[in-house]
Amino acid sequence: MGLESAFGDEPAFVPYLAAGDPNYEDSLAYVEALAAGGADAIELGLPFSEPIAEGTTIQNAIVRALESGMTVERFFEFVEDLDVDVPLVCMTYYNLIYQYGDAEGPRPFVERAADVGLEGFVVPDLPAEEAGPLRDACDEFGLDLVFIVAPTTTSERLERMREQVSGYVYVQARLGVTGARDDVDDATEESLARIADWDVPKAVGFGIKTGDHAERIVGAGADGVIVGSALVDIVAEGYENGDATDEVAGRLEALARELKAGALRGAQERPQPERT
């Protein structure tokens, strides 16, 4: 299928949830709710104990998932158990990929990921300089490797990423760590302009929480929006209040619909590209 297939004629909505948050069964239902709400691809967090790129919301999700027994092997089972027909991306930290491989490097992890049907990876603590072995393994098994472009990324580093990126490029909307915020940052437009001629789709993430917000991001030229913390907040609230699984799933599906609709509105506002 390939990750690029998620970015067709319309802007893509790419939600994130930590797999196993707050437990295995509920988490399956929540991810499926996102697909039902119009997700075009889904980023599944494989929880790592030291997630240095995440804000409080996702850190707490990771703690809940680990405490309810999520492991690397359970994660692969989770992907197999999911009943969704959109591409799935594994978002995790390099140590887990590396340890699974042992002396062989990242290859065994990628092989297993391909085996369970994952389409690619986002690894926030793996810079392009260190990504060679993972890139090679992805090529071997036909998986994509997504890189994150930050507002502070230098032109030199952009070139290094451009050589290795596939699937989509993750444009970090602002400095800092993940977490929902209200406004749209100038840095987003600047980043999109800097990579306008790349031939992979550009998805913007970090801080998007409403349909209007998604609309403005797509209006600014993004090919898709990535939304994590605003969705994880719904899971966290449901967990704290002891709400029924289907109620929480319903809220997730509703927000997913709002975000997807916002993205679609955003696409109508911008000048039509030369698509046939």
Place this chain on the structure above:
Amino acid sequence: MSTDDAHDPKFGEYGGQFVPEALMPAIEELADAYERYVLENEDGFMDEFRSRLADFGGRPTPLQYADQLSERYDTDVYLKREDLLHGGAHKLNNALGQVLLAKYMGKERIIAETGAGQHGTATAMAAAHLDMPCEIYMGETDIARQRPNVFRMKINGSEVVPVTVGRGTLKEAISETMREWATTVENTHYVIGSVVGPHPFPKMVRDFQSVISEEARKQAIEQTGGLPTDVVACAGGGSNTMGAFAEFVEDEDVALHAVEAGGSSLQVDEDEGVAPNSATLSTGDEGVLHGARTKLLQDSDGQIMESHSVSAGLDYAGVGPELAHLVDEDRVRPVTVDDDIALEAFHRLSQDEGIIPALETAHAFGYLEKYHDDLGDTVVVNVSGRGDKDLETVIEETTKRDLDIAPDMSILQRMGGSGL
């Protein structure tokens, strides 16, 4: 100053720059500043650093002959007295260097993590001295067990920010400070507290700390007519260790001993994700944590374990990548000393030499007690810090264990509470 290639972010297979993209420009900027100011002394940076280390820090620290220990072990024992550095620990060497560097780089604000509070207090002192606003991130468990250091940081004018995620110790504090740095890189410098993290931190912190071995080497030659046979230092993240070893690494006849915290046991509890020790060099496996490939305490998935030691300053699941490399190269010998032996050594040094050591440092002396037969005839031990901060812990842990060597503290109970 070490002669390795400053541009190379690796030590063999270890090291590197495994950080989120948002931090990359900051560490590239820092690598550039490290080369210009630290290695090339641009604008006289190193001259000012050394001058402030002397006037503000009190360097050089003595290399003292230890009469009682030398007699006890029938070998010449010399103490490198980093406990006499301003602040009571070696930490100021690095903190002063980095805060000054931040000033040269035009940064306006300092952030730092701390575990035991020693690096936090050193950074707070350096920031006050150099007039920089400073925020220290500290796990809430550590805040509770290191109260005197929290007061010291606040008295020096720093903010102390509690970190509540996870177990609330050093590794969570490092993660949180990296996150904060990712939000504020443009005007903020992150003063990392040990020879850990992404390049250039491990090299830069080593270079600031290597003043310890630079002095000790010269002092040993002056006082004994030659090089020591052995250098012994405790190892957590490894900044005092690398500081004490750096200038001896090329002296192949000098044996280098890194003493890790054996905690209560070297066994791990994989189900609970707990290692009841901090013996990363001795028992850890290669992995990637906090920006570097190094040896780690981790489970078979690669999740990082909670480490444990009676000494908060050694309580870390990772270790500096250069130390991991030197261990693999058989240049540094990693050894462990458990909580009990460290506590005994704490009391012995206090009674025999009149020096109350930090619990971290006590591990180095525990090694001397256990393995002095393996050592040569001139041993330098790095007294990385003084133990005032640990008195509450020591009284509590000593009472629990009923150690013969410990003084009778019942007077405190009669007076109602420890009063510390």
